[in-house]
Amino acid sequence: VVQQRRRFRLRSIVFDTIWPPEAELTAGCNRLWTRVRNRLAWRSEHVHDVPVWRCSCGIHATSDPELAAEYLYLYSEVHQPHVVYRAVGLVSLWGSVVEGESGWRASHAYPKRLFLPPSQRRRDVEAIRDGLAEYGVPVDILNGSETPIARAVQRVRRERRRRRYAATQSG
Amino acid sequence: VEIGEPQRTYTVEPIEDPVPREAPPPDEDPVEPGREPEEVPGR
Numbered sequence: 001v002v003q004q005r006r007r008f009r010l011r012s013i014v015f016d017t018i019w020p021p022e023a024e025l026t027a028g029c030n031r032l033w034t035r036v037r038n039r040l041a042w043r044s045e046h047v048h049d050v051p052v053w054r055c056s057c058g059i060h061a062t063s064d065p066e067l068a069a070e071y072l073y074l075y076s077e078v079h080q081p082h083v084v085y086r087a088v089g090l091v092s093l094w095g096s097v098v099e100g101e102s103g104w105r106a107s108h109a110y111p112k113r114l115f116l117p118p119s120q121r122r123r124d125v126e127a128i129r130d131g132l133a134e135y136g137v138p139v140d141i142l143n144g145s146e147t148p149i150a151r152a153v154q155r156v157r158r159e160r161r162r163r164r165y166a167a168t169q170s171g
Numbered sequence: 172v173e174i175g176e177p178q179r180t181y182t183v184e185p186i187e188d189p190v191p192r193e194a195p196p197p198d199e200d201p202v203e204p205g206r207e208p209e210e211v212p213g214r
Contacts, residue, residue: 022192053177060172071172092189096182101175110189136191 001116001128002082008131010087010111013074021134024108029057051098051105058098058105061091065152067102072117072153073160085128088149089114114139117153 002011002018010019019025027050051058062068072086095107114132118141119125125141132139145151 022190024190053180060174062172062174067172092185094183094185094189096180098174098180099178101178103172103174105174106183112189136193 001085001087001132003084004082007134008084008128010114010132010135011083013071019109019111019135022136024110025059027051027057027059027105027107027109029055049096050107051096053098056105058096058107059091059093059109060103060105061093061109062103064102065148066155069149069152069156072156085116085119085125087114087116087132088153111135111137113137115149115153116141117157118142 002009004018009021011017012019017025029048029050048055068088072088076086090112092110092112093104093106093108097107098105114135114137116125116129116132116139129139129141142150142153145154
C-alpha cells in the first residue's frame with residue numbers, strides 16, 4: 001500500500017505499477033533483460049502479448065495462502081518511499097492466463113477482497129482500511145485465525161519472529 | 172509470486188464484470204437551449 005497525496009493505493013511489490021481503483025489492471029512485460037535485449041526504453045510499449053509461456057510476465061497470483069503471506073515481507077528491509085503498509089488478498093484474474101504448478105499469471109486483474117495484517121498502530125491501519133475502500137471491495141484487518149489467509153499470516157509472522165530471535169542469539 | 176513451471180494456458184471471459192465500477196449518472200432530459208430574445212423593431 002502506498003500513499004499518494006492523501007489517498008491510499010495498491011502497488012505492485014516488484015514494480016511501481018499502481019492498481020487503479022474501479023478499473024482493471026492490465027499487465028505489460030517489464031522484464032529488464034527483455035528490454036535490454038530489444039534495446040527498448042524502460043517505459044516504451046510492451047514487448048509482447050502478456051502473459052506468455054516462456055516469460056515470467058503477467059499479474060501473478062498463488063493458490064497457496066502461505067506463499068502469498070510471505071510476500072507481505074518481501075523487500076521489507078529495503079527503504080521504499082511512499083510504502084505505508086502491506087496488503088494481501090484474493091484477486092480476480094481474466095483474459096489470457098498461464099497456469100503454473102502453484103498459481104497463475106494473467107493479463108487482467110482486479111482485487112476481490114483485501115486483508116491487512118494486524119498492527120499495534122491500530123488507528124493507522126484503520127485509516128488505510130478506510131482509504132482502500134475506494135477499490136469497492138471488502139477490506140478487512142486480519143484478526144485471529146478463522147480463515148486460511150489469517151492462519152497463513154500468523155504462521156509467517158511467527159516464523160519471522162523465531163528467525164529474528166535466533167539471529168540475535170547467534171550474533 | 173513464484174508460480175512454478177507453466178502447465179497450460181487458456182483464456183478466461185468473466186461472466187460478470189469483476190470491477191465494481193461506479194454507476195454512470197442517470198440520463199438527464201436534454202435541456203432546451205435558452206431562446207434569444209426576439210428583436211422588437213423600435214417605434
